[in-house]
Amino acid sequence: MLDRKLIRENPELVRAGAKRKGIDAPVDEFLRIDQEWRASVQQLEQKKAESNSISKSIGQLMGQGKTAEAEEAKAQTAQLKSDIKDLEPIERELEAKLHELELQFPNLPHESTPDGLTADENVEVRAWGEKPNGEFLPHQQIAEDLKIIDFAAGAKVSGSGFVVYTGLGAKLVRALVSFMLDFQTERNGYYEVYPPALVSSESLTGTGNLPKFAEDLYKTSDDLWLVPTAEVPVTNLLRDEILDGGQLPIKYAAYTPCFRREAGAAGRDTRGILRMHQFDKVELVKYVHPNESYNELELLTSDAESILQALGLHYRVLLLCAGDMGDKGCKCYDLEVWAPGEERYLEVSSCTNFEAFQSRRTNIRFRPEAGAAPEFVHILNGSGLAIPRLMVALMETYREADGGITIPEPLRRYMGVDRIEPIG
RNA sequence: GGAGAGAUGGCAGAGUGGUCGAUUGCGACGGUCUUGAAAACCGUUAAGGUGAAAGCCUUCAGGGGUUCGAAUCCCCUUCUCUCCUCCA
Numbered sequence: 001m002l003d004r005k006l007i008r009e010n011p012e013l014v015r016a017g018a019k020r021k022g023i024d025a026p027v028d029e030f031l032r033i034d035q036e037w038r039a040s041v042q043q044l045e046q047k048k049a050e051s052n053s054i055s056k057s058i059g060q061l062m063g064q065g066k067t068a069e070a071e072e073a074k075a076q077t078a079q080l081k082s083d084i085k086d087l088e089p090i091e092r093e094l095e096a097k098l099h100e101l102e103l104q105f106p107n108l109p110h111e112s113t114p115d116g117l118t119a120d121e122n123v124e125v126r127a128w129g130e131k132p133n134g135e136f137l138p139h140q141q142i143a144e145d146l147k148i149i150d151f152a153a154g155a156k157v158s159g160s161g162f163v164v165y166t167g168l169g170a171k172l173v174r175a176l177v178s179f180m181l182d183f184q185t186e187r188n189g190y191y192e193v194y195p196p197a198l199v200s201s202e203s204l205t206g207t208g209n210l211p212k213f214a215e216d217l218y219k220t221s222d223d224l225w226l227v228p229t230a231e232v233p234v235t236n237l238l239r240d241e242i243l244d245g246g247q248l249p250i251k252y253a254a255y256t257p258c259f260r261r262e263a264g265a266a267g268r269d270t271r272g273i274l275r276m277h278q279f280d281k282v283e284l285v286k287y288v289h290p291n292e293s294y295n296e297l298e299l300l301t302s303d304a305e306s307i308l309q310a311l312g313l314h315y316r317v318l319l320l321c322a323g324d325m326g327d328k329g330c331k332c333y334d335l336e337v338w339a340p341g342e343e344r345y346l347e348v349s350s351c352t353n354f355e356a357f358q359s360r361r362t363n364i365r366f367r368p369e370a371g372a373a374p375e376f377v378h379i380l381n382g383s384g385l386a387i388p389r390l391m392v393a394l395m396e397t398y399r400e401a402d403g404g405i406t407i408p409e410p411l412r413r414y415m416g417v418d419r420i421e422p423i424g
Numbered sequence: 425g426g427a428g429a430g431a432u433g434g435c436a437g438a439g440u441g442g443u444c445g446a447u448u449g450c451g452a453c454g455g456u457c458u459u460g461a462a463a464a465c466c467g468u469u470a471a472g473g474u475g476a477a478a479g480c481c482u483u484c485a486g487g488g489g490u491u492c493g494a495a496u497c498c499c500c501u502u503c504u505c506u507c508c509u510c511c512a
Contacts, residue, residue: 046481055493058493242434369453370469
């Protein structure tokens with residue numbers, strides 16, 4: 001959600017920003033309804049003011065025992081009341097329409113976000129490590145040989161898009177969750193939270209998943225939705241609060257399972273565990289001072305990268321172009337880890353600065369200093385990281401000639417073993 | 425699932441039809457005093473909308489109703505707490 005004043009005062013700026021994302025924002029319709037709404041508000045409030053002032057005088061007359069005059073004043077309010085009753089639904093309808101429109105505006109790309117509409121126009125800003133040399137197998141074969149993922153069982157239990165991790169495969173999932181949470185809390189200063197995996201429609205509207213992207217989500221019969229990412233509950237954690245400026249930045253790390261219908265992605269990345277309806281992820285969310293948010297985005301990105309570095313995996317960092325980053329962001333870096341068996345990079349994290357887009361929807365503000373008016377915080381988030389694709393890179397990178405997988409040093413204390421041995 | 429109690433400003437906690445947007449305390453901020461700090465004392469301190477501004481409007485969980493007038497009365501919903509029942 002954008003600032004209404006910005007749309008009013010700089011409609012061309014808003015239109016141009018949306019256009020960079022390939023989106024046709026309903027600027028003209030917004031301006032028209034906005035004007036009607038404001039006229040309606042003024043009309044309505046004037047009637048209410050009159051009515052209030054008469055009521056007040058009735059109170060005074062009654063207090064003075066002037067009942068006859070009070071009765072007379074009461075009669076005056078009848079017309080006003082009926083006017084108000086007529087005007088109210090008009091105002092309410094215009095406001096609702098305006099709100100519906102404003103939810104359709106995408107966030108505006110930052111000036112440092114490159115132009116472009118497709119993934120081809122993203123810009124690689126840096127890479128870490130190097131592609132390993134040698135012969136590599138695709139992860140699903142490695143996983144099947146070692147019996148650490150049971151693909152058939154996932155399909156049997158739930159259908160396509162689900163797997164069962166077994167034995168040390170299951171333990172590896174758990175080890176990665178623990179390792180990443182410990183790393184982000186102990187080294188990078190995040191505060192750990194474990195939120196619900198079912199959330200309300202309000203929460204999803206706050207993060208911008210609703211109303212536009214309902215078809216990507218699983219909805220239960222109780223009006224609750226399965227979270228597509230921990231971003232949703234965590235971003236809503238401070239909804240409607242006014243924070244003390246001195247508390248910022250506030251940094252949360254959270255693990256949840258993530259559930260996605262992948263309705264628009266049917267047929268893509270169907271191999272192995274590249275794209276699933278359920279997967280595990282540690283998410284990082286920061287609430288920061290607006291002046292700091294671009295600096296904080298760099299820090300967030302490097303916090304996410306530090307996991308890949310600790311695991312010794314080659315990756316690259318892409319700065320997404322305006323059209324590829326989605327509706328909600330201003331600037332976004334993708335982390336892509338190299339999967340040698342797939343011979344391609346896999347997205348394991350998107351680190352995004354949303355500026356005030358989500359805080360305006362969720363009404364999260366801060367007071368810059370005591371006595372000052374509250375302002376919206378800037379909210380950022382990034383995966384730290386998504387587990388299945390990270391496992392793909394680990395399996396493919398660290399498989400050895402005998403078929404076993406060497407566990408990278410930082411994971412060993414969580415795995416309890418140094419290697420996943422081949423089945424012999 | 426059953427019974428009861430409750431939801432008020434950053435927090436605690438008054439207020440049961442008429443200058444109540446709301447007493448008070450804590451906290452925070454400003455000041456006096458002090459070499460400085462503490463203590464004490466004095467003062468300030470909700471948010472949103474609209475408007476060029478003065479101002480006006482809205483908000484005491486949310487929605488509806490009664491009334492000239494609702495934090496206050498009535499109805500519905502949600503949430504919290506206590507007890508019972510059940511259950512990882």
